Amino acid sequence: MSNAIIILLITLLIPVVSAGIAFSVKEKYGWLIPIVSSLLLLAAAIAVLFPLFGNTQLTEQFSLPWLSIGNTSVSIGILATPITRLMAAVVLFVSAMVHIFSIGYMANEKNTDRYFGFLGLFTFAMLGLVYSTNLLITFCFWELVGFCSYRLIAHTQQKPAATQAATKAFLLTKVGDVGFLIGLLILWTQNDTLELAYITSPSGVWSTVAGLCIFIGVVGKSAQFPLFNWLPDAMQGPTPVSALIHAATMVAAGIFMLVQLVPVFTPHTLWVMTAVGIVSALMGAAGAWLVTDIKKILAYSTISQLGFMILALGLGETTGAFTHLLHHAFFKAGLFLAAGSVIHAMHQATHQTEVDVQDIRNLGGLRKQMPVTFIGFAICAAALAGIPLTSGYLSKELILTAVHQKNIWWLELSVWIIVFATPLYILRLFWFAFLKPATHVLTVNEAPWIMRLPVILLAIGSITFLFQQGHLSSFATQILQTEIAVPTSIVIISLAVTAASLLTAWLSKNLSTRSTEFLIQNFLDSINLYLIRFTTFAGSLTTTFDKKWIDRSIHTLAYGKVMLAHVAGWADRNMVDGTVHGVTWMARGLGGLTRSVANGKIQSYLLWAMAGLLIFIIWMLY
Amino acid sequence: MIVFTKKNALLILMGIELMLNAANLNLVVFNRQQTGMDGQLFALFVILVAVCEAAVGIAIILRVYHYYKSAVPDQVSDLKEHE
Numbered sequence: 001m002s003n004a005i006i007i008l009l010i011t012l013l014i015p016v017v018s019a020g021i022a023f024s025v026k027e028k029y030g031w032l033i034p035i036v037s038s039l040l041l042l043a044a045a046i047a048v049l050f051p052l053f054g055n056t057q058l059t060e061q062f063s064l065p066w067l068s069i070g071n072t073s074v075s076i077g078i079l080a081t082p083i084t085r086l087m088a089a090v091v092l093f094v095s096a097m098v099h100i101f102s103i104g105y106m107a108n109e110k111n112t113d114r115y116f117g118f119l120g121l122f123t124f125a126m127l128g129l130v131y132s133t134n135l136l137i138t139f140c141f142w143e144l145v146g147f148c149s150y151r152l153i154a155h156t157q158q159k160p161a162a163t164q165a166a167t168k169a170f171l172l173t174k175v176g177d178v179g180f181l182i183g184l185l186i187l188w189t190q191n192d193t194l195e196l197a198y199i200t201s202p203s204g205v206w207s208t209v210a211g212l213c214i215f216i217g218v219v220g221k222s223a224q225f226p227l228f229n230w231l232p233d234a235m236q237g238p239t240p241v242s243a244l245i246h247a248a249t250m251v252a253a254g255i256f257m258l259v260q261l262v263p264v265f266t267p268h269t270l271w272v273m274t275a276v277g278i279v280s281a282l283m284g285a286a287g288a289w290l291v292t293d294i295k296k297i298l299a300y301s302t303i304s305q306l307g308f309m310i311l312a313l314g315l316g317e318t319t320g321a322f323t324h325l326l327h328h329a330f331f332k333a334g335l336f337l338a339a340g341s342v343i344h345a346m347h348q349a350t351h352q353t354e355v356d357v358q359d360i361r362n363l364g365g366l367r368k369q370m371p372v373t374f375i376g377f378a379i380c381a382a383a384l385a386g387i388p389l390t391s392g393y394l395s396k397e398l399i400l401t402a403v404h405q406k407n408i409w410w411l412e413l414s415v416w417i418i419v420f421a422t423p424l425y426i427l428r429l430f431w432f433a434f435l436k437p438a439t440h441v442l443t444v445n446e447a448p449w450i451m452r453l454p455v456i457l458l459a460i461g462s463i464t465f466l467f468q469q470g471h472l473s474s475f476a477t478q479i480l481q482t483e484i485a486v487p488t489s490i491v492i493i494s495l496a497v498t499a500a501s502l503l504t505a506w507l508s509k510n511l512s513t514r515s516t517e518f519l520i521q522n523f524l525d526s527i528n529l530y531l532i533r534f535t536t537f538a539g540s541l542t543t544t545f546d547k548k549w550i551d552r553s554i555h556t557l558a559y560g561k562v563m564l565a566h567v568a569g570w571a572d573r574n575m576v577d578g579t580v581h582g583v584t585w586m587a588r589g590l591g592g593l594t595r596s597v598a599n600g601k602i603q604s605y606l607l608w609a610m611a612g613l614l615i616f617i618i619w620m621l622y
Numbered sequence: 623m624i625v626f627t628k629k630n631a632l633l634i635l636m637g638i639e640l641m642l643n644a645a646n647l648n649l650v651v652f653n654r655q656q657t658g659m660d661g662q663l664f665a666l667f668v669i670l671v672a673v674c675e676a677a678v679g680i681a682i683i684l685r686v687y688h689y690y691k692s693a694v695p696d697q698v699s700d701l702k703e704h705e
Contacts, residue, residue, distance in 0.1 A: 601695070601696055602695045603625070603626055603627075603634070603695070603696075606625065606626065607626055610626075
C-alpha cells in the first residue's frame, strides 16, 4: 500500500466521519458540524490533488479479495489514476463548498443533523464510486448515490411536492439501474470478471447489448432523454443539494462511468450515445429557454450540458467529455449556489408575502443590490456559455474539434445549434435576474459572507487564465496529458456563433414571457405526455403479457404443486401413518389379551392356575 | 366347583373345606387296602391343618369385611387399574 493509496483511503473515509459527526453531535452543538465537515473535506480535496503535483501520471491499484462466487471473485479496492484523482478532488471540493454554503442557507432550518449527515454520505458514495476497482462495487455505490439523493431531495418533508419529486427521481433512476445491472451481468458472463482493469469488450452481439444496457443506466442517472424528467422536478430539494447533485455527485456519476467504460463499447453503442446526447442537449436547451423558474432553467441547462458530454463520449472523445465534466462541476455548482444566494436573499426581503421568488420575472435589479453574487454568477454563466478565458470555452473547443474531425454534416449542424442555444438561455436568465430594472420595490441585502465565499471560489475555479499554460490547455488537460490541436477555423466559427447567440439573446431579451408559457404547454408538456402515453402503452402490453403467459404459467405451476401436495398428504395419512397406527393397534390388542388374564379376580386366577395344572399333568402323563 | 363359582368368600372357604374333607375320605379309604397307618395319620394332619386354615381364613375374611364392608373378593379391587 503506497502513500498515495493511503491518502485516497483517508479521503474516502472523511465524508463518512463527517456524516458520523453530523448524526451523533447533539443539537446544541449543531453549528459545529458544517464547519468541521467543510474544513475536513477541503483538506481532503487538497490531499487528493497533492500527489499529483509530484507525479501526475501515477497509476496504482490496491485491492483485497472480498467474496468469491464459483470461479469468479470480487475484490474491493482503490484505483488511483489521474482521472479518478481529479474527479475525487472535484467532488470533495464542490462538496466542501456546498457544506460552507449550507451553513448560511440552512441557518434557520430544522433537521440540520440529518441534512449534513446525508450530504456526507452522498459525498462518500460518490467517492466510493470513483475509487472503485470493481464494477460490482461501483454498482453498490451507484445505488447508494441514488438513495442519498432521494433522501436529500425530500429533505423538506413539509412540502408534498418535494416528496413526490424525490420518489420520481428514485423511480426513474431505478429504471436505468435495471439496465445497468443487466449490462453488468452480461459483462460478467462474457468476461468472468468485473474488475475494471480486466474488462474487455465481449464478443459478437453481446458487446452491443451490454454497452446499451449500461448506457440505459447512465441515461437514468445522468438525466438524459428519455429519462430526464426527474431532474427539473428534483429542484424541490434545497438549493445546495441541487448544486451537489448537478455538479459533482449524482449526474456526474453516469458520465464518469462512461468515461471509464467507453473503450469497451462498440461503434453501434457509440452511435446510439451520440444520438441520445444530441437529442438531450437540444431538448435541455429548449427547456431552459422556456421555463421561468430560476432553478429549473439551471436544471435544464444541466441536461443540455450532460447531453453535450454524452455526445462527445459517443464520438470517442473521452478527454474532452471528462474535462467538460470537471469544468461543468465548477461553473454549475457556482451558478446553483449563486441562485441559492438570490433565493435566500429574496426570501429575506419578501418575508411572508406570496411572491414566487424563484420565478425570474419577479426578480430583477439585483446587480446593484447583490454585487458579489452578481460577479460570481456572471463568471460562471460566461463559462457555461463558452466565452473565451473561461473553463467552459476550453472543453467546448475540444469537443468541437472531435466533432469536426468526424466530418458528418448533420452532426456538426446539431452541435453548432447546441453551441448557439447555450448562451441564449443563460443570458436570458442573467438579464432577468440581475440586469433588468427591478419590478419590485424591495430592499434586497447581499447574502452573508459564508454564502458569498463558495460562489467566489467556484467562480475563480471557472476562470482558466489563472491556470493556463499555453494555448488551450487547462489544469485538467495538463494532468491528462492531452495535446489536441484545435483548428483555427473552429475557434473562429465558435467565437462567431457565441457572439451571434449573445447578440440574439440581447435583442430578444424582452420577448414576452407569455409566449413561453404557451410554448411550455404545447412543447415540453406534450413531449412528456407522449412519453407517458408510450410508457403506459408499453406498460399495458407487458401487463397483458404478464397476465396471459406469466401469471397463467405460475397458476398452472401452483395448481400442480397443490395437487402434488394433496397426493403426498393422502399417502402420508394412509400409508405412513397407517403403518404406524397398525403397529400400535396390534400392540394394544396383544397387551389387552395378556392383560385380560390378570383381571384382579381371585377365582379366575385360580381357574387359570387349575387349567395350567391340568395341562401340565396331561402333558406329563402322556 | 364351589370354589370357582361362589361369590362370597365364606362359601369359597367352605368349598375349600369340602375339598379337604374329600381328600381325607380318600386317604382313609385307600389306607384300608394296604398295611400300616400312614393314610390315617396323614388324614389327622390334614384335619389339623384344615382347622388352622379355617381359623386364619375366617379371621382374614372378618378383617376384610370390617374394612371394605363386604366379603365378596370381586369387590376388593384396590390394586386393580380402574378403567
